[in-house]
Amino acid sequence: MLAPLEHAPLAPHCTLRIGGPARYLIEAADEATVAEAVGWAAARGVPVRVLGGGSNLVIADDGVDGLVLKIALRGISTREVAGAMEVTAAAGEPWDALVRHTVERGWAGLECLSGIPGLVGATPIQNVGAYGQEVADTLSAVRALDRERGSVVTLGPAECGFGYRDSRFKSGAPGRYVVLAVTYQLSPGGAPNVRYADIARDLERRGLARPSLAEVRETVLKIRRSKSMVLEPGDPNARSCGSFFLNPIVDASTLSAIDARAAGLSMPRWPQPDGRVKLSAAWLIERAGFTRGQTEGPVGLSTRHTLALVCHDGARARDVAAFARRVRAGVEARFGVRLHPEPIFWGTLSLD
Template sequence: MEDLGTRVPLAPYTTLELGGPAACFASAHDVASLTRLLAHAEEREMPVVILGGGSNLVVADTGFDGLVIAMRMRGVTTTRQGDVVLVEAAAGEPWDELVDRTTLEGLAGLECLSGIPGLVGATPIQNVGAYGQEVADTIASVRVLDRVEKRVVELTPAQCEFGYRDSMFKRDPERYVVLSVVFALVPDGAATVRYAELARALEGRPRDVRTVRETVIALRRAKSMVIDPVDPNRRSAGSFFTNPIVDASIADALSAQHENMPRWPQPDGRVKLAAGWLIERAGITKGLRRGHVGISTKHALALVHHGGGTTTELLALASEVQDAVRARFGVELHREPVLWR
C-alpha cells in the first residue's frame, strides 16, 4: 500500500499557502496506485479529493476530513497523425514545462497558455485559458479513471462539455480522475494572436510560437500572474473571480450608464464583462489590504495572502469584493478556484 500520511498540512501544497490539514494524504504515481488508494478510501467511506499543483485551490482552515490524492504520474509521448502532432501528457506533468517543450518544437496551439502554474491533469477541469486560447481548442481526448464504473475511459472533447472556465469535470467533481490529456498541435503552425493586448505587445516582432510564449510570460509577469518567489503578490490562486456573462439587455443598460465599459459578445448572444474592471469601478483598488490578505498591487482580480493569514480572512475579502460589485452594478461575481472544506 502507498505511504499514507495523516494530518498532513495542505497549505504548503497550495499557491495561496493557506488552509488546514488533510486527514489522510498520499501520492499516486500510476493508475494501479491510484486505484488502490481509491479502494482504500471507499472501504472506509472516506471522501476523496484530487490534488494537482494546488494553484486553483482554496482550502478551509479546518482542512479536509478525508483522503487527498496528489497526482504524480509523469510522461509525455508524441505521435505524428496527418497534419497534426498528438502530444499525450500524463496528469502529473508540470503544465508550463509542456508548453515550453511544445513551443520549442515549433508546435502551435498552447503558446498563449504559457506561464500558467499547475499540472496537466487539472487543465481540462476548468478549461484553462488565457490571451485568446483555451485548452479546449486543442484537446483531442482526455483519459480518465471513472470512479463509478471503475474503469479507464477515453473521453472526446464533446463528452467533456467544455465552456468558459468550465467543463463536465467541474460540475461532477467526484466522478473522474484525469490520467492524461492528448493535445492535437500543428507543426510550424501560426501562433494564435486574437487578444488585443497581446497583438499590441507583439508589434514589430515576429509572430512565431516561441516569441508569443515569451511575450505572454512578460505580460503575465507585469501582472504578477506567474509564480515568482520574490514577488510580494506571489501567494494567490490567479484570478479569484471569472468574468461574468450576462444577458445583452443587462450589458446594454450598464454600457448606457458607464461609458467605455469593456464587453465581449458571446456566441449565445449574451455578453461577457470584465470582472477586474467592475471590481476597480466598485471602489476595490489594487493593493487594498485587509489584515494578512489583500488585492494584488498589479491585478484587481487576484486576491493575495501576505503570510500569516487564514482562509477565513481571504473568503471574507472575497465576499467584500462580491458585495461591492453587486451593490454598484447588480452583477454577481463567481469564484474561480475550487474550495475544499
Template structure:
C-alpha cells in the same frame, strides 16, 4: 482511490493545488495529489501531432517543451500554474485562446462506475472556464490528456488586443511562437501572475474570479466603457477586473493578512500571514461590492 472509495473515505484529489483554497480547519480526510509523469507523441502529415501527457506533469514545463518540439497551439497559455490534468477541468485560457481548441481526448477514472472512461473533445462539455469534469468534480479523475497540435513556427492568430500591442502586430496576425511565449510571460509577470517567492504580490491563485457572462439585457445596463465580448449564444462576457475597480475595489486593499494585489485587482494575495478566512472575507466583500453596484454575481475561479 478505488480502495478508498470502496471504504467510504473522504478524498480530496488535487494536482498542483494552485487553484484551491484550503480552509483554516484543514481537510478531514485523505488528500491525493496526482503526480503521474510521462508523455508520448506521434506526428502525422495530415493531422499534425497527437501528444498524450500524464495528468501530473507541470503545465508550463509541458508548454515550453512542446513548443520546443516545433508544435503550435499552446503558446498563449504559457505561464499558467498547475498541472496538465487540471487544464481540461477549468478549460484554461488566456489571451484569446482556450485549451479546448486543441484537446483531442481526455482519459479519466470514473469513481462512480469504478472504471476508466475516455472523453472525446465534444463529450467534455467545454464552456468558458468549465467542463463536465468541473461540473461533476467529485466523479472524474483525469489520468492523461491528448492534444492535437499543428507543426510549425508561426503562432495561432493573435486575438487579444493587449497581446497584439505587446508584439506590435495587428489582431489575427501570426508571429513566431517563441515571441508569443516571451510576450505572454512578460505580461503575466507585470501583473504579478508568475510566482516570485520574494514578492508577496505573486502569492496568489491567479485570477480569483472568472469574467462573468451575462445576458444582452444585463450588458446593456453597464456603462458605455465597460468591456464587452459578444458570445456565440447571444450573451456577453465582461471584465471582472473592470467591474471590481468600478465598484470601489482597489489594488492594494487589505483585510487582515490578505490583500488585493497592487499589480492586478483580480489577484487576491497572501501578504505573509494570511489565513484562509482572511481571503474568503476579502473575496466576499469584493463580490458584495460588485453585486450592489452592477447587480452581477462574480463566480470564484478558486475552489
C-alpha cells in the same frame, strides 16, 4: 501496501499557502496507485479529493476530512497523425513545462497558455484559457479513472462538456473522474495565435509582423509577469491563486441594466457566440471602488492586478473568504451583477 499520511499539512501544497490538514494524504506516481487509493477510500467510506498543483484552490482552515490524492504521474509522448502532432502528457506534468516543450518544437496551439501555474491534469477540468486560447481548442482526449464504473476510460472533446472555465469534470459530474493523462492535437509549423490585443500591441512595438511561437510565448510571459501572474519566488503577490473571480457573461437585458448603472463609463465587453456578452471582472471591481494593493488585515488585492487576491503573513482561509465576499458585495451593489469565484473551495469554506 498503501500507507496514507495522517493529518498531513496541505498549506505547502497550494499557492495561497493557507488551509488546514488532510485527514489522509496519498501521493500517486502511477495509475495503479491512483486506483488503489480510490479503492482504499471507497472501502472505508472516505471521501476523495484530487490535488494537482494547488494553484486554483482555497482550503478551509479546518482542513479536509477525507483522503487527498496528490497526482504525481509523469511522462510525455507524441505521435504524428494526419499531419497533426498528438501530444499526450500525464496528469502530474507541470503545465508550463509542457507548453515550453511544444513551443520549442514548433507545434502551435498552446503558446498563449504560457506561464499558467499548475499541472496538466487540471487543464481539462477548468478548461484553462488565456489570451485568446483555451484547452478545448486543442484537446483531443482525456484518459481518466471513472470512479463510478471502477475502470479507466477515454473521453473525447464532445464528452468533456467544455464551457467558459468549466467542464463535465468540474460541474457536470464533479468527483467522478480522476484525470490520468491528457492528449492535445497541435499544428507542426502552425502560425501562433495573436488575436488578443495586448499580445498584438507588444509584437507590433517590437516590429514582429510574423512572430514565431517562441516570440509569442515570450510576449505572453512578459504580460503575465507584469501582472504577477507568473508565480516567482520573491514576488510579494505570489501567494495567490491567480484570477479569483470569473469574468461574468450576461444576456442583453442584464447588460442594459449594468450599462445604466455604469453612468456613461466605457465598459469593456466581448460578444460571445451565443449572443451573450462577457464583461471584465477586474474593471467592475475597480469601478466599484477597490484598488490594486488594497488590504484588509492579512489579505488584499495584488499590487499589479485587481482580479488577484493575495495572502500576507498570518492570513487564514476565512480571511480570504471574508475579503472576497466584501469585493463581490461591492460589485453587486454598484452594478447589480454577482461575481462567481474561479478557484475551488475545499472543506467547510465557501463564499455563500
